[in-house]
Amino acid sequence: MTTSLWQQYGRDSSLQHQIALRSTQGNLSWQALAAEINARAVLFRQQGVGMGTGVGLCGKNSLEFVLAYLAVLQLQGRVLGINPAFSPEKIQRICQDNQIAFLFHEETGLVPTGEGKTCSPLFHSLTLTLTSGSSGNPKAVVHNIKAHLDNAQGVCRLMAFNEQDTWLLSLPLFHVSGQGILWRWLSCHGILMLPGEDFYGSVLEATHVSLVPTQLQRMFAYIEMQQCLSWRTQHILLGGTHIPIALTQKLSQLNIQSYSGYGMTEMASTVCAKKSDEHVGVGQPLLGRELRLVDEEIWLKGAGLGLGYWQNGAVVPFTNSEGWLQTRDKGIWVNGELVIIGRLDNQFISGGENIQPEEIEALLQQYPTVKQAFVLPVDDVEFGQRPVAMVQFSGDFSTAQVTELRSWIAEKIEKFKQPIAYYPLPIQAQHGIKISRVMLKQALVQLLRKDE
Structure with a gap:
C-alpha cells in the first residue's frame, strides 16, 4: 500500500x-x-x-x-x-x-x-472516467491523483472552501464532477457529506454544493413546497450545461452565492468559473489552467489535464503536438471573460448559414415556462437542414404553450434560427445528470416517423 x-x-x-x-x-x-x-x-x-x-x-x-x-x-x-x-x-x-x-x-x-x-x-494509482463525447461511444479518460488535486485547488480558492466547511457529494462518482467533490474535500481536509433519502434537505444542510441547473430548479421547488425559512448553504457551483441567469439571480435573492463554471472530463472537472452575475460568461481559467482560442475552438492545458485515453491496456495522449487539448467546444471572449457558444460537433448548416443549437437553446430557456430546451437538426430538401426544438415546460406540453413560445421567439432571433417544429422532451433522455443528445436524436427520429 x-x-x-x-x-x-x-x-x-x-x-x-x-x-x-x-x-x-x-x-x-x-x-x-x-x-x-x-x-x-x-x-x-x-x-x-x-x-x-x-x-x-x-x-x-x-x-x-x-x-x-x-x-x-x-x-x-x-x-x-x-x-x-x-x-x-x-x-x-x-x-x-x-x-x-x-x-x-x-x-x-x-x-x-x-x-x-x-x-x-x-x-x-489512476482514475478512469467515462466520457461519451459526441459519438456516444464511451472513452475512459485517465487521471493521476496529482491532476485531481491540482484541479481542486483552484476551485477551493474561488469558493473559499476550507476545513470547517461541508461539501455535499451531490453528483455521481461515475462523473468527473462527482470525483471533483471528493478531491476538493481531500485537498482541504474539510467535511464530506453524503446525502440522505431527502436529497434536497441534504443540499440545504451543506455549506458547499455542486449542482446542474435541473437540480437547482428542483431545489427551488423543494424550498417552496417545504416552506423552508433557513438553510446552511452558502456556495453553489453550477455547471454541466447552459446556466440561465434567472436561476443565479434567484439564488442571490436567497443570499446564496452561486458560481458559473465550465469544465471537461479531460481536465478533471472545472476549468473556468466565476461568481455568477448578470453576464452569461464563465469567467477566466482558474489557478494553474491555461486557455487559448484557436478559430473560436477552446484549447486547454495545465492543472487537471489528464494523461490521455485508456486504449488496449495503454494510455494514448489526447493532446496535440503543442501539448494542448483541443476541446471541440466553441467560445469567445466578451468583456474579459469566456462565453461558451456550444459544441462545434453540434453546429449545422441551414441554407448556407451556420446554426449553433446552444444559442437557440439558451434563448428558449429564457421563456418563463420553459424548464429545458434542446435544438436538433432535421433534413430539409430546400435548406439542407432546419432546426427543431424538444422542450420541457413547467406545466404540460400543449399546442397553446408552443404557439405562445413561437410568437415570443419570433421577435428575438433570426427567422432561419427559429425552430420549425416543437416536440416534448422525452424523459428517457435524462441520462444520469445530463441530457443525452444521442438519445434525443434517436427519439426525434421516432417522432418524425410517426408524423410521416
Missing part, C-alpha cells in the same frame, strides 16, 4: 479527531475514516487487487462506494466509475475495453470479471 492523504490526516494529531465525513450512518473522524479504508484495502488485496489492477465501481453514491474508491487507489489500482443504468451488456463491454478485473457492487461486493489480466502494473 502507498501512503495517502487520508492516512496522513488520520495520523495527524491536529486532524485525526476532526470530523471527515457525515452520512446517515453517522460521522467519521479522519482517524476512523482511514481505518475503514484500510479495512477495505486489506480485503480487496486478499481478493487479488494490487498495483495496476482495474476495479469498476457500479452503483449510486454511498459510503461504501467512497470507501471502495479510495481503497483501490490506496492499493495503487485503477478505479473506474460505471453508471448503474447501463445495460449488463454495455457494462461487460466497458470492462473488456478497459481491462477491469473486478466489478464492485454494494450488494455483492468485489466480483471478478475475467478481464484485465494483460494490464501492465506500470499504470497504477
Whole structure:
C-alpha cells in the first residue's frame, strides 16, 4: 500500500479527531475514516487487487462506494466509475475495453470479471472516467491523483472552501464532477457529506454544493413546497450545461452565492468559473489552467489535464503536438471573460448559414415556462437542414404553450434560427445528470416517423 492523504490526516494529531465525513450512518473522524479504508484495502488485496489492477465501481453514491474508491487507489489500482443504468451488456463491454478485473457492487461486493489480466502494473494509482463525447461511444479518460488535486485547488480558492466547511457529494462518482467533490474535500481536509433519502434537505444542510441547473430548479421547488425559512448553504457551483441567469439571480435573492463554471472530463472537472452575475460568461481559467482560442475552438492545458485515453491496456495522449487539448467546444471572449457558444460537433448548416443549437437553446430557456430546451437538426430538401426544438415546460406540453413560445421567439432571433417544429422532451433522455443528445436524436427520429 502507498501512503495517502487520508492516512496522513488520520495520523495527524491536529486532524485525526476532526470530523471527515457525515452520512446517515453517522460521522467519521479522519482517524476512523482511514481505518475503514484500510479495512477495505486489506480485503480487496486478499481478493487479488494490487498495483495496476482495474476495479469498476457500479452503483449510486454511498459510503461504501467512497470507501471502495479510495481503497483501490490506496492499493495503487485503477478505479473506474460505471453508471448503474447501463445495460449488463454495455457494462461487460466497458470492462473488456478497459481491462477491469473486478466489478464492485454494494450488494455483492468485489466480483471478478475475467478481464484485465494483460494490464501492465506500470499504470497504477489512476482514475478512469467515462466520457461519451459526441459519438456516444464511451472513452475512459485517465487521471493521476496529482491532476485531481491540482484541479481542486483552484476551485477551493474561488469558493473559499476550507476545513470547517461541508461539501455535499451531490453528483455521481461515475462523473468527473462527482470525483471533483471528493478531491476538493481531500485537498482541504474539510467535511464530506453524503446525502440522505431527502436529497434536497441534504443540499440545504451543506455549506458547499455542486449542482446542474435541473437540480437547482428542483431545489427551488423543494424550498417552496417545504416552506423552508433557513438553510446552511452558502456556495453553489453550477455547471454541466447552459446556466440561465434567472436561476443565479434567484439564488442571490436567497443570499446564496452561486458560481458559473465550465469544465471537461479531460481536465478533471472545472476549468473556468466565476461568481455568477448578470453576464452569461464563465469567467477566466482558474489557478494553474491555461486557455487559448484557436478559430473560436477552446484549447486547454495545465492543472487537471489528464494523461490521455485508456486504449488496449495503454494510455494514448489526447493532446496535440503543442501539448494542448483541443476541446471541440466553441467560445469567445466578451468583456474579459469566456462565453461558451456550444459544441462545434453540434453546429449545422441551414441554407448556407451556420446554426449553433446552444444559442437557440439558451434563448428558449429564457421563456418563463420553459424548464429545458434542446435544438436538433432535421433534413430539409430546400435548406439542407432546419432546426427543431424538444422542450420541457413547467406545466404540460400543449399546442397553446408552443404557439405562445413561437410568437415570443419570433421577435428575438433570426427567422432561419427559429425552430420549425416543437416536440416534448422525452424523459428517457435524462441520462444520469445530463441530457443525452444521442438519445434525443434517436427519439426525434421516432417522432418524425410517426408524423410521416
